[in-house]
Amino acid sequence: MARVIQDSPDPAWLTNLDEECKPYLKALHQLPVVRAAIAYQLELAAMHRFMLQIGRGIIEPFPGWLNSMLLRTTTGTLQARFLYGNQEEEEREHWQWWQEMAEAFGVNPGEYQTIVLSNEVGGFSELLTFLSAHAPLAAAMTAVNYVVETAAAHITAAVAPKLYQQLGGYAAPAARWLRAHAEGDPDHSADARELVKGLVGYEWNLQCACARAARMTYQLFTAALDDAYR
Numbered sequence: 001m002a003r004v005i006q007d008s009p010d011p012a013w014l015t016n017l018d019e020e021c022k023p024y025l026k027a028l029h030q031l032p033v034v035r036a037a038i039a040y041q042l043e044l045a046a047m048h049r050f051m052l053q054i055g056r057g058i059i060e061p062f063p064g065w066l067n068s069m070l071l072r073t074t075t076g077t078l079q080a081r082f083l084y085g086n087q088e089e090e091e092r093e094h095w096q097w098w099q100e101m102a103e104a105f106g107v108n109p110g111e112y113q114t115i116v117l118s119n120e121v122g123g124f125s126e127l128l129t130f131l132s133a134h135a136p137l138a139a140a141m142t143a144v145n146y147v148v149e150t151a152a153a154h155i156t157a158a159v160a161p162k163l164y165q166q167l168g169g170y171a172a173p174a175a176r177w178l179r180a181h182a183e184g185d186p187d188h189s190a191d192a193r194e195l196v197k198g199l200v201g202y203e204w205n206l207q208c209a210c211a212r213a214a215r216m217t218y219q220l221f222t223a224a225l226d227d228a229y230r
């Protein structure tokens with residue numbers, strides 16, 4: 001996606017938050033599902049559960065979270081342009097692509113109709129539903145764009161080279177979700193950062209709200225990904 005805003009120097013509150021989040025990102029890379037994928041040791045039964053839980057709890061509602069934030073922006077603003085583009089891209093086919101990848105791990109699409117989310121995945125999903133609709137927009141974007149999109153791109157990039165082979169190769173239809181997310185989108189992440197910075201400005205309360213949203217989101221995201229693979 002093309003940039004909507006130019007880079008500006010990072011304020012201290014954001015560089016502090018970056019530092020604080022590094023151990024969370026590192027912990028995500030240590031999760032059993034990530035380590036197993038990198039070692040070619042994914043357990044089929046656990047992966048089946050993972051694809052169902054994460055699909056229903058995170059991938060399917062993701063465009064709705066973007067929409068909740070978009071509804072709170074003013075038409076024509078940079079936030080609105082960013083979220084509109086983000087949502088269009090996500091809405092298109094990502095949930096469909098996830099289900100195609102899940103089929104490679106034995107998931108029948110009908111199973112999504114009856115899946116009961118675990119406390120960890122359901123709790124994370126509800127946190128994002130709440131933040132995207134009710135937290136200050138800067139804190140909501142911190143949760144959805146600064147944490148979830150960025151962290152998901154990092155771990156997808158780490159597992160992709162190995163997973164492609166299990167999905168029938170880089171060009172296989174089952175690998176479409178992986179291809180779309182493994183390369184990440186540095187421009188998109190950079191835009192999200194700039195927009196959060198602009199919304200927060202010098203407001204101490206908003207800086208605290210963003211930091212809280214980032215911590216809670218990382219903690220519950222990690223718990224959800226950990227719980228889903230077992």
Ligand SMILES: [Fe+2]
Nearest residue numbers: 089090094181
């Ligand atoms: Fe996506």
